[in-house]
Amino acid sequence: MTAEMILFFIFGAVSLxxxxxxxxxxxxxxxxxxxIVTFFSQAGLFVLLGAHFVAAVQVIVYAGAIMVLFxxxxxxxxxxxxxxxxxxxxxxxxxxxxxxxxxxAQGIFIAVNAFTDxxxxxxxxxxxxxxxxxxxxxxxxxxxxxxxxxxLPFEVTSxxxxxxxxxxxxxxxxxxxxxx
Amino acid sequence: xxxxxxxxxxxxxxxIGVIGVLIRRNAIIIFMCIELMLNAANLAFVAISxxxxxxxxxxxxxxxxAVAAAEVAIGLAIIVxxxxxxxxxxxxxxxxxxx
Numbered sequence: 001m002t003a004e005m006i007l008f009f010i011f012g013a014v015s016l017x018x019x020x021x022x023x024x025x026x027x028x029x030x031x032x033x034x035x036i037v038t039f040f041s042q043a044g045l046f047v048l049l050g051a052h053f054v055a056a057v058q059v060i061v062y063a064g065a066i067m068v069l070f071x072x073x074x075x076x077x078x079x080x081x082x083x084x085x086x087x088x089x090x091x092x093x094x095x096x097x098x099x100x101x102x103x104x105a106q107g108i109f110i111a112v113n114a115f116t117d118x119x120x121x122x123x124x125x126x127x128x129x130x131x132x133x134x135x136x137x138x139x140x141x142x143x144x145x146x147x148x149x150x151x152l153p154f155e156v157t158s159x160x161x162x163x164x165x166x167x168x169x170x171x172x173x174x175x176x177x178x179x180x
Numbered sequence: 181x182x183x184x185x186x187x188x189x190x191x192x193x194x195x196i197g198v199i200g201v202l203i204r205r206n207a208i209i210i211f212m213c214i215e216l217m218l219n220a221a222n223l224a225f226v227a228i229s230x231x232x233x234x235x236x237x238x239x240x241x242x243x244x245x246a247v248a249a250a251e252v253a254i255g256l257a258i259i260v261x262x263x264x265x266x267x268x269x270x271x272x273x274x275x276x277x278x279x
């Protein structure tokens with residue numbers, strides 16, 4: 001049991017507990033706070049995987065910006081006062097959970113079997129990959145790839161964000177016109 | 181520490197997100213579950229990127245994050261405007277498009 005393994009199980013358990021809390025709390029605020037816990041422990045997992053920049057962006061973008069947006073909307077709509085917005089009940093919920101467990105079984109089956117006969121999936125592939133690459137993936141490598149090989153997707157991403165910005169403005173503006 | 185552990189964790193997180201979308205009727209919590217699923221995919225990307233010793237997987241994570249940010253902004257704006265008109269965000273009650 002190496003230190004990496006112990007940390008993996010701690011972060012993994014925390015992120016699973018956080019995820020289960022997201023779907024089981026009745027009040028959206030508690031769900032949002034559990035989601036922040038999940039995001040932080042996933043940032044820990046990214047650090048374990050050596051992806052430090054991804055971990056930093058995870059904390060800044062997800063745990064920072066996106067969750068602030070969620071909490072802001074929850075508080076703006078004052079959803080705590082609306083009581084009848086819980087989960088499904090009875091038979092439908094059972095069906096959903098059974099289907100979910102089947103999906104999980106499929107996912108685990110794929111995760112265990114997909115890479116068994118390949119070089120990627122062998123038990124010490126990660127150690128060997130780290131050893132083979134003389135310097136592990138660093139932020140400078142990511143920056144270099146982003147502005148050379150992936151320049152077009154990067155620019156398209158800026159268009160997506162621009163489209164989102166304009167879309168949000170249009171949605172809000174239309175509301176103002178109908179009210180006035 | 182083999183790749184399988186990370187992929188299994190990723191599959192479990194994705195499944196929890198799917199179950200959340202299926203059983204919850206609150207639009208905001210459904211959105212949170214979509215974020216959960218996107219994050220599970222990110223975890224698989226980074227784990228496989230590490231296992232291959234290749235930085236491409238980490239780049240895809242940034243694109244996924246950008247799409248997630250755009251999606252959340254639009255989605256929450258839609259939720260707010262639906263709430264203004266209908267006084268509810270229960271997805272079972274917002275059924276004007278039902279055939």
